[in-house]
Amino acid sequence: MKNVLFTVSIVIAGFSVSAQHTILGKWKSIDDKTGETKSVVEIFERGGLVYGKVIKIFPKPGDDQDPVCNKCPEDDDRFKKKILGMEIIQGMKKNGAEYSDGHILDPEAGKVYRCKLWLESNDLKVRGYWGPVWRTQTWKKVS
Numbered sequence: 001m002k003n004v005l006f007t008v009s010i011v012i013a014g015f016s017v018s019a020q021h022t023i024l025g026k027w028k029s030i031d032d033k034t035g036e037t038k039s040v041v042e043i044f045e046r047g048g049l050v051y052g053k054v055i056k057i058f059p060k061p062g063d064d065q066d067p068v069c070n071k072c073p074e075d076d077d078r079f080k081k082k083i084l085g086m087e088i089i090q091g092m093k094k095n096g097a098e099y100s101d102g103h104i105l106d107p108e109a110g111k112v113y114r115c116k117l118w119l120e121s122n123d124l125k126v127r128g129y130w131g132p133v134w135r136t137q138t139w140k141k142v143s
Helices: 002-020
Strands: 025-030 037-046 049-057 087-095 098-106 111-120 123-130 133-141
Touching (some): 049 098, 087 111, 098 123
Antiparallel strands (some): 049 087, 087 098, 123 133
């Protein structure tokens, strides 16, 4: 009986460790230039792919408190839609320890970038690519 309980404890501990090391969940997007929290994005799985939706925004005083994506490409179905509730990360595929082959939208600039996501320590690294140029942000897990 003692060995069975020990085995069950190891299995439960393994699940709790793996649950902590997942990109799924809620993340604070941090502006890489100012260090300010811009939004909370919920990363979720649908149909074997990973997506991210804006579930909270932190507009600056004087800014539109319920902004829409005016700068999104007109042929994008997110054009002129509210940023709150918008799916900004789409179609990410797991590739080893990272996710790639999908896209991320920067609703402020209205640009869509190829994207790569991975965990580094307890942070989510979010990298957008435009041609050979890339930019990486560090997002923080929401407790």
